[in-house]
Amino acid sequence: MSEISEQIQTLVPDYVRNLQVYQAGKPIEELTREKGITKISKLASNENPLGPSPFAIKKMTNALWDVHRYPDMNAFKVKTALGKLYKLKNENIILGNGSEGIMAYIARAFVQPGHEILTCENTFIGFYIIARSVGAKLKTVPLNNYRFDVKALAKSITKKTKIIYICNPNNPTGTYITKDEFDYLMSHVPSHVLVILDEAYFEFAKVRADYPDSMDYRYDNVLTLRTFSKAYGLSGIRIGYGFGHEDLISNLHKVKLPFEPGVIAQMGALGAIFDKPHLKRTITNNIRRYEETFKFLEENNFNPIPSATNFICFKTGSEEASKYMFEELLNHGVIIRQLKANEMPDYVRVSLGTKKEMKHFFKAMEAILPAYNKKFGRPS
Numbered sequence: 001m002s003e004i005s006e007q008i009q010t011l012v013p014d015y016v017r018n019l020q021v022y023q024a025g026k027p028i029e030e031l032t033r034e035k036g037i038t039k040i041s042k043l044a045s046n047e048n049p050l051g052p053s054p055f056a057i058k059k060m061t062n063a064l065w066d067v068h069r070y071p072d073m074n075a076f077k078v079k080t081a082l083g084k085l086y087k088l089k090n091e092n093i094i095l096g097n098g099s100e101g102i103m104a105y106i107a108r109a110f111v112q113p114g115h116e117i118l119t120c121e122n123t124f125i126g127f128y129i130i131a132r133s134v135g136a137k138l139k140t141v142p143l144n145n146y147r148f149d150v151k152a153l154a155k156s157i158t159k160k161t162k163i164i165y166i167c168n169p170n171n172p173t174g175t176y177i178t179k180d181e182f183d184y185l186m187s188h189v190p191s192h193v194l195v196i197l198d199e200a201y202f203e204f205a206k207v208r209a210d211y212p213d214s215m216d217y218r219y220d221n222v223l224t225l226r227t228f229s230k231a232y233g234l235s236g237i238r239i240g241y242g243f244g245h246e247d248l249i250s251n252l253h254k255v256k257l258p259f260e261p262g263v264i265a266q267m268g269a270l271g272a273i274f275d276k277p278h279l280k281r282t283i284t285n286n287i288r289r290y291e292e293t294f295k296f297l298e299e300n301n302f303n304p305i306p307s308a309t310n311f312i313c314f315k316t317g318s319e320e321a322s323k324y325m326f327e328e329l330l331n332h333g334v335i336i337r338q339l340k341a342n343e344m345p346d347y348v349r350v351s352l353g354t355k356k357e358m359k360h361f362f363k364a365m366e367a368i369l370p371a372y373n374k375k376f377g378r379p380s
C-alpha cells in the first residue's frame with residue numbers, strides 16, 4: 001500500500017474497515033458469462049418470479065417522460081395510496097430506496113457509535129451491516145428452533161439497549177413470531193427503546209391467523225419496515241416504506257436523501273399497490289410452489305424448516321455439503337443461496353419460483369443427489 005493510501009485509510013473508522021461487503025444472490029448474467037449456461041432459474045434472492053405488475057410497468061413506462069424532473073420528495077401519491085390501504089396519515093409514512101434504504105436512515109437518525117442494538121443470530125445480514133457501519137454494538141441471542149426467541153430477547157434488555165431489531169418473518173429461516181410472542185416482548189420493552197419490525201415478507205405471512213400484523217398495533221416506539229421488492233416484484237427499482245409515530249418519521253426525514261426513491265420507483269410502487277390481482281396471483285403461486293417444494297425436500301429427507309415466506313431453508317449438515325450442492329446446481333443452471341454469511345454454513349436457502357423454475361430445481365436436484373448422498377448422506 002502506498003503512503004498516501006495508508007494515510008487515507010486512517011480516515012476510515014475501525015468499525016467500517018472491519019465490515020464485510022454484502023453478498024447478494026449470484027446474478028443470472030454472471031452465471032451465463034462464467035459457464036455459458038442460458039437456461040437459468042435464479043432461486044437465490046426471494047424475488048417475485050412472476051415479475052412486476054403489468055400495471056406498474058405501464059406507470060413506470062409513462063414516467064420515463066418525466067425523468068428530466070426531480071422526483072416529488074414528499075412522494076405524495078405513493079404515501080396517499082399507502083395511507084388509504086393501511087388507514088394512516090402521510091406523516092406516519094416514510095419511503096426509501098428499498099427497506100434497506102430506510103434502515104440506513106434509522107441508523108443515521110437514531111444510532112451513535114457504541115450504541116447497543118439487540119437482535120437474534122441468523123437473521124437478515126443487511127441489517128447487521130448497516131448497524132455496524134455506524135459503530136453500533138450488536139448484541140445477539142440465538143434463535144430458538146429457528147425462531148426469534150422473545151424470552152431470551154426480553155431477558156437481554158439492559159439500560160444500554162437502544163434498539164431491538166425483529167425480522168418477522170425471519171430471513172433466512174422463514175419462521176415468524178406469533179401475536180402472543182410479540183405481546184410478550186412488547187410488555188418487556190421500555191418505552192425509550194426503539195423496536196424495528198422488519199416485515200419484508202408480510203404479504204406472504206399475513207394469512208396466518210397468529211401472525212402479528214403491525215398495523216393492528218399502535219406503539220410509539222415501533223417502526224415497521226415493508227418493501228415493494230418481494231411480493232410486489234419491484235426489487236430492481238428500489239422502493240420500500242416505513243410506518244411509525246410521526247415524531248419518529250419526522251426525524252428520519254431529516255436525514256433522508258431528499259430525492260429517494262426516484263420518479264420511476266414511485267410510479268412503479270403506485271401501479272403495484274393498485275394491482276391487487278397481480279398480488280393475488282403472486283400469493284397463489286407461492287402457496288402452490290411452497291407445497292410442492294416442501295414435499296420434495298421432505299421426501300428427500302432434508303427436513304425443511306416450515307416457512308411463512310417465499311423461500312425455504314434446509315440443512316445440508318456441513319459447509320462442504322452446502323458448497324457442493326450450490327456448485328452442482330449451478331452447473332444445471334439453478335442458483336440457490338449458501339448461508340455462510342448468516343452464520344448458517346450447514347444450511348442452504350431456496351427461493352420459490354414459477355412452476356417451471358421449481359421443476360428445473362427438482363430435476364437438477366434429482367441429477368445431483370445420487371453423488372451428493374454418497375458423499376454427504378444426511379445430517380443426524
Ligand SMILES: Cc1ncc(COP(=O)(O)O)c(C=O)c1O
Nearest residue numbers: 098099100124171200227229240
Ligand atoms: C428481511 C429483509 N429485510 C429487508 C430486505 C431488503 O429489502 P429491500 O429490497 O426493500 O431493501 C430483505 C431482502 O432480502 C430482507 O430479506
